[in-house]
Amino acid sequence: MIEFEVLSGSFVTQVGEAFVGSGAEAAHINTVLGSKGGPVETAWVTALATPRAGHIPFVTTLQPGVPAKPMTLFVNKATLEGDRHSTMTWGPAQAGVASGVLWAVADNVVPAELVDDLLLVVAVWVNPEASDGDLVYANNRQATRDALAAGAQRLPVVGDALAARDTPYNAYWPPPTES
Secondary structure, three states, rough: OOOOOEOOEEOOEEEEEEEEEEEEHHEEEEEEEEEEOOOOHHHHHHHHHHHEOOOEEEOOOEEEEEOOOOEEEEEOOOOOHHHHHHHHHHHHHHHHHHHHHHHHHHHHOOOOHHHEEEEEEEEEEOOOOOOOHHHHHHHHHHHHHHHHHHHHOOOOOHHHHHHOOOOOEEEEEOOOOOO
């Protein structure tokens, strides 16, 4: 059971991260969920109002005219590179994020009774080489739900982060091999 922390009548901001999949269709998601009227709202509105070349934040929708709840700002981490990359970002990645947000609400990772009082920023990596829309969708859906759960549960716990401190790696830098 996820416990929700509220201080002084305000939802405590939750920050989450998740990586799902492999290859060009892998999804790397960062989430920031917070209350309207707080610093997350300021960041949300500022990001929406200040697009820059190749980075166009937009309100995530399930269908035209049906935004995700809580209202979700999709922020692309990769500069848009051509028609296919733009289509993968605005199409299956957006759909995956929207569905993942509502999956989290359905599972009470994000309490349904609070969605109208919260705002969500989702930073999304879509590889410019991605070509399989179904995998982009599925990976972004799962990563969004996982990142929201990680934020709600304050994961990773510090012990897990400390245990990994001497063996860092990621999709772009594999662990060094021992000689």
